[in-house]
Amino acid sequence: MLEIKKLQKSFNLDRDNILVVFDEFNLKIKANTTTAIIGPNGCGKTTLLNLISGNEKADNGNIILNGIDITNEAEEKRATRISRVHQDPSKSVSLNLTVLENLALADKKGENFTLNKLIRKQKKDRYIEILKSFNIGLENKINEKVKFLSGGQRQSLSLIMACMKNPKLLLLDEHTAALDPKASALVLEKTRDLIQKNKITTLMVSHNIRDALRYSDRIIMLDSGRIIIDRPSLNIKESEIFDIYKENLKERFVS
Numbered sequence: 001m002l003e004i005k006k007l008q009k010s011f012n013l014d015r016d017n018i019l020v021v022f023d024e025f026n027l028k029i030k031a032n033t034t035t036a037i038i039g040p041n042g043c044g045k046t047t048l049l050n051l052i053s054g055n056e057k058a059d060n061g062n063i064i065l066n067g068i069d070i071t072n073e074a075e076e077k078r079a080t081r082i083s084r085v086h087q088d089p090s091k092s093v094s095l096n097l098t099v100l101e102n103l104a105l106a107d108k109k110g111e112n113f114t115l116n117k118l119i120r121k122q123k124k125d126r127y128i129e130i131l132k133s134f135n136i137g138l139e140n141k142i143n144e145k146v147k148f149l150s151g152g153q154r155q156s157l158s159l160i161m162a163c164m165k166n167p168k169l170l171l172l173d174e175h176t177a178a179l180d181p182k183a184s185a186l187v188l189e190k191t192r193d194l195i196q197k198n199k200i201t202t203l204m205v206s207h208n209i210r211d212a213l214r215y216s217d218r219i220i221m222l223d224s225g226r227i228i229i230d231r232p233s234l235n236i237k238e239s240e241i242f243d244i245y246k247e248n249l250k251e252r253f254v255s
């Protein structure tokens, strides 16, 4: 359902230096699966999500979502089908608006509206139901500004908002990296529930190999824009990933 064909992306660092991040990069992602993307700093994880979401433009190649070539589509247009949750909540939610106002905004993604007309009683009841089903007490904080919520509550809200319009593709960009271990575990559990319930195809970038393995069907490791591991998550151990990674680094420095 997501197909990336011969993707190329370089950045002009200065007049004489070009950094090639992806050179003829190919990837196929099956519908209703969760794929974890791991790899060292600078290997291209965020750039890949930026290219898929339209935040960065590809130099060449194709990105095809559900049979439609979206390579040249504007980010706003893609956003009606592709949702993203960032590590930094201020990129996903409006911190100075209330929980309810944020939900109303997410509900109107891709449409023209005025905020004060949005939150009618009927809608409010629906939003409260959605929050209740998440089961972390957010329904008691609907009129609270998001900046006063805990990190875990904020990321949970970001996630609910990202999934509200049933996206075809969900991009999780280290969305629990800034949380403490307990909040991170809670958000990851809730993420899995939401993805499974709504059957959302998901790409999850993570630096935590254990979480990546536990919460995905397939694990991909990138190194310098190349795939060096591509395995079902059930068929690979954390230690094996470290070994392959170390071996790859060694080869790179020897050659």
Ligand SMILES: Nc1ncnc2c1ncn2[C@@H]1O[C@H](COP(=O)(O)OP(=O)(O)OP(=O)(O)O)[C@@H](O)[C@H]1O
Residues within 6 Å of the ligand: 011, 012, 013, 019, 021, 039, 040, 041, 042, 043, 044, 045, 046, 047, 048
């Ligand atoms: N806008 C940009 N201009 C120049 N170079 C960039 C730009 N965006 C990314 N890069 C470079 O591209 C490479 C890949 O970056 P990217 O952020 O995708 O890596 P990453 O795997 O997400 O790393 P991290 O784990 O540190 O977040 C890095 O060398 C980075 O410095």
